[in-house]
Amino acid sequence: MLKQTHSYAFAVTVGDQLWRPKMPVNTDSDLVRLLRDGGATEEGKSAYEFFLALATCNTIVPLVLNTLDPKQKLIDYQGESPDEQALVYAAAAYGFVLVERSSGHVVIDVLGERQRFDLLGLHEFDSDRKRMSVIVGCPDKTVKLFVKGADSSMFSIINRDLDPEVTRLTELHLHSYSSLGLRTLVIGMRDLSQADFDEWQSAYEHASTAVFGRGNLLRAVAAQIESNVSILGASGIEDKLQKGVPEAIESLRQAGIKVWVLTGDKQETAISIGYSCKLLTNEMTQIVINHNTMEACKKSLEDAVALTSKLRVISPPAGNAVSVVGSPRVVSFALVIDGNSLVYILDTQLEEQLFKAATACNVVLCCRVAPLQKAGIVALIKNRTDDMTLAIGDGANDVSMIQMADVGIGISGQEGRQAVMSSDFSMGQFRFLVTLLLVHGHWNYQRMGYMILYNFYKNAAFVFVLFWYVLYTAYTLTTAVSEWSSMLYSVLYTALPTIIVAIFDKDLSRRTLLKYPKLYGSGQREERYNKKLFVFCMMESVWQSLVIFYIPYFVYRRSTIDVSSLGDIWLVAAVIVVNCHLALDVVRWNWVIHAFIWGTIAATAICVVVLDSIWLLPGYWAIYYVMGSGLFWALLLIITVAALVPHFVVKVFGEYFMPDDIQIGREMEKFSGDLIHTPRSEIQMRTLSRNQNLIS
Ligand SMILES: Nc1ncnc2c1ncn2[C@@H]1O[C@H](COP(=O)(O)OP(=O)(O)OP(=O)(O)O)[C@@H](O)[C@H]1O
Numbered sequence: 034m035l036k037q038t039h040s041y042a043f044a045v046t047v048g049d050q051l052w053r054p055k056m057p058v059n060t061d062s063d064l065v066r067l068l069r070d071g072g073a074t075e076e077g078k079s080a081y082e083f084f085l086a087l088a089t090c091n092t093i094v095p096l097v098l099n100t101l102d103p104k105q106k107l108i109d110y111q112g113e114s115p116d117e118q119a120l121v122y123a124a125a126a127y128g129f130v131l132v133e134r135s136s137g138h139v140v141i142d143v144l145g146e147r148q149r150f151d152l153l154g155l156h157e158f159d160s161d162r163k164r165m166s167v168i169v170g171c172p173d174k175t176v177k178l179f180v181k182g183a184d185s186s187m188f189s190i191i192n193r194d195l196d197p198e199v200t201r202l203t204e205l206h207l208h209s210y211s212s213l214g215l216r217t218l219v220i221g222m223r224d225l226s227q228a229d230f231d232e233w234q235s236a237y238e239h240a241s242t243a244v245f246g247r248g249n250l251l252r253a254v255a256a257q258i259e260s261n262v263s264i265l266g267a268s269g270i271e272d273k274l275q276k277g278v279p280e281a282i283e284s285l286r287q288a289g290i291k292v293w294v295l296t297g298d299k300q301e302t303a304i305s306i307g308y309s310c311k312l313l314t315n316e317m318t319q320i321v322i323n324h325n326t327m328e329a330c331k332k333s334l335e336d337a338v339a340l341t342s343k344l345r346v347i348s349p350p351a352g353n354a355v356s357v358v359g360s361p362r363v364v365s366f367a368l369v370i371d372g373n374s375l376v377y378i379l380d381t382q383l384e385e386q387l388f389k390a391a392t393a394c395n396v397v398l399c400c401r402v403a404p405l406q407k408a409g410i411v412a413l414i415k416n417r418t419d420d421m422t423l424a425i426g427d428g429a430n431d432v433s434m435i436q437m438a439d440v441g442i443g444i445s446g447q448e449g450r451q452a453v454m455s456s457d458f459s460m461g462q463f464r465f466l467v468t469l470l471l472v473h474g475h476w477n478y479q480r481m482g483y484m485i486l487y488n489f490y491k492n493a494a495f496v497f498v499l500f501w502y503v504l505y506t507a508y509t510l511t512t513a514v515s516e517w518s519s520m521l522y523s524v525l526y527t528a529l530p531t532i533i534v535a536i537f538d539k540d541l542s543r544r545t546l547l548k549y550p551k552l553y554g555s556g557q558r559e560e561r562y563n564k565k566l567f568v569f570c571m572m573e574s575v576w577q578s579l580v581i582f583y584i585p586y587f588v589y590r591r592s593t594i595d596v597s598s599l600g601d602i603w604l605v606a607a608v609i610v611v612n613c614h615l616a617l618d619v620v621r622w623n624w625v626i627h628a629f630i631w632g633t634i635a636a637t638a639i640c641v642v643v644l645d646s647i648w649l650l651p652g653y654w655a656i657y658y659v660m661g662s663g664l665f666w667a668l669l670l671i672i673t674v675a676a677l678v679p680h681f682v683v684k685v686f687g688e689y690f691m692p693d694d695i696q697i698g699r700e701m702e703k704f705s706g707d708l709i710h711t712p713r714s715e716i717q718m719r720t721l722s723r724n725q726n727l728i729s
């Protein structure tokens with residue numbers, strides 16, 4: 034177990050300079066002594082080779098940094114795997130300081146003595162093999178293979194003839210490390226004879242120069258040489274959770290989002306991390322599926338489905354997480370399933386059972402899964418439900434699932450850029466996901482929903498006005514509104530306010546949305562865009578068009594004004610009505626919205642006057658015939674009021690008698706004094722009808 038504290042155990046002298054690893058590591062004095070003095074004993078030799086393996090079997094690049102003191106330099110280890118960095122720092126602290134790396138060799142300061150090791154071969158780590166290995170030519174002319182990897186993959190390649198006690202003890206230690214939530218690795222070694230090496234070299238050269246299927250050939254060569262390995266030791270590395278992860282998961286779950294965890298880690302580590310991020314709780318019933326045969330997996334899945342449905346019958350559904358005193362206890366389930374079992378389940382007839390069991394559980398935790406299995410799990414949900422899936426991950430092994438999910442998010446961290454490069458959004462910390470979904474997701478949804486409806490409405494309202502006119506022209510499709518005005522209606526008279534409101538308006542503040550994650554449910558219940566709202570907004574546009582058309586029609590029916598003047602009145606009235614309609618729906622006013630809504634109405638008036646002053650156009654002087662009279666202005670006012678009264682009344686009644694969560698939230702914001710004193714649990718929000726899935 035390697036812990037970082039503040040003591041330097043080792044430094045390297047280069048010329049008159051002192052080189053120190055950048056990260057201070059606390060060391061075990063017994064182990065340091067064993068390494069220094071115990072070269073002759075079996076235990077000392079193993080320890081020596083263990084640290085040599087840590088220093089050589091990696092892809093870390095050492096960088097030498099200057100310090101304020103010209104006599105001191107810091108060695109910074111850079112690499113894509115934070116685990117490898119930790120291990121190389123640990124090796125350095127015990128006297129195996131990686132000083133230099135080139136493509137063909139590494140230089141390691143071994144207990145004060147510089148040694149050059151030839152890198153004869155490197156089988157890179159990949160998440161399917163779950164191990165990596167290097168072939169090293171040592172200064173004493175021996176050739177060694179160092180391997181490190183996940184326990185599951187390492188125990189399958191060890192030399193069974195060697196001391197079984199070592200294996201047993203290693204397994205015991207690994208179990209205790211992973212139960213503490215540490216990420217474990219097993220390190221092994223094999224001495225290669227010249228014949229072994231020659232055989233490997235020719236196979237390796239053949240594979241690495243192959244034009245087709247190079248990856249598979251190289252993997253086969255690696256599998257060939259990575260056998261009969263003897264165990265040198267195991268390591269446990271603390272993988273600290275980022276700040277705010279438990280709180281973020283809690284918020285997401287309150288928002289009705291199902292959180293599933295897919296990790297390449299060992300089962301015990303994954304469960305322990307599940308507890309520390311509060312995804313798993315002691316009240317949960319854990320269903321563990323961890324088998325090596327299809328029959329066993331099938332039986333476990335059937336049992337899981339039966340158990341969840343049986344216990345659900347006697348307890349309320351999962352969505353109703355609020356338990357009332359005296360009511361039956363809410364039974365929540367966590368499904369823990371490992372990659373071995375998924376091999377027999379994904380892409381087979383058992384997939385359906387897995388889907389049933391997983392959706393019946395509150396939490397799903399998949400461990401030791403390969404990258405393609407991660408994508409398979411996302412596809413399991415995506416192909417069977419209408420729910421949206423979101424995958425978030427930080428490593429190269431998360432790329433497939435990020436690409437498979439509807440929304441892919443990459444965390445830019447210490448594990449390289451692959452996840453970020455393949456994602457739709459990238460962020461520095463997991464907790465920012467809450468703001469992305471609950472705040473920006475909510476705002477975007479309500480803006481998009483409203484703007485789609487509003488655009489249908491405003492265009493329909495105007496087109497209906499033109500249509501009513503056609504009824505009086507024997508369906509000849511002549512129009513009272515000039516062609517210029519018809520075109521400018523969409524391009525100028527009503528376009529900009531729509532865009533500005535869609536950018537600036539916010540139905541609720543960021544603070545409220547973050548404080549009450551259940552407000553996110555509005556999107557899941559499709560409250561801002563649905564058939565009912567669509568029909569309602571079409572009815573509004575019919576009503577408003579009737580008001581806009583018929584009031585001037587009846588008023589001027591017996592007058593001498595021509596059809597172009599009437600057309601101008603219809604146009605100006607329509608622009609005022611649809612813009613005032615928008616103004617009625619704006620929640621958060623600012624000067625930009627004011628400027629664009631009222632400015633657009635003013636701009637329309639100016640444009641109409643200018644167009645009617647051009648003697649070449651058909652409606653020349655039309656507006657001047659009517660705008661001089663008070664009747665024209667009174668009409669505009671009457672039309673606007675009459676057109677908007679139903680919208681206003683429905684809005685007021687709806688908000689007063691049937692307020693939805695958003696409206697309650699808005700009122701709370703208005704009386705924010707009360708908001709501060711209202712305990713969170715007293716505010717009842719609706720439960721969700723649909724779920725969304727988040728997979729990380
Ligand atoms: N550089 C490495 N060298 C050797 N083995 C490694 C290395 N990195 C990871 N492993 C082993 O392979 C396993 C699988 O790694 P993988 O990157 O697929 O998932 P992970 O990093 O454990 O989990 P997560 O899915 O949370 O990123 C790890 O649990 C670890 O035991």
Ligand SMILES: [Mg+2]
Nearest residue numbers: 297428430448
């Ligand atoms: Mg990883």
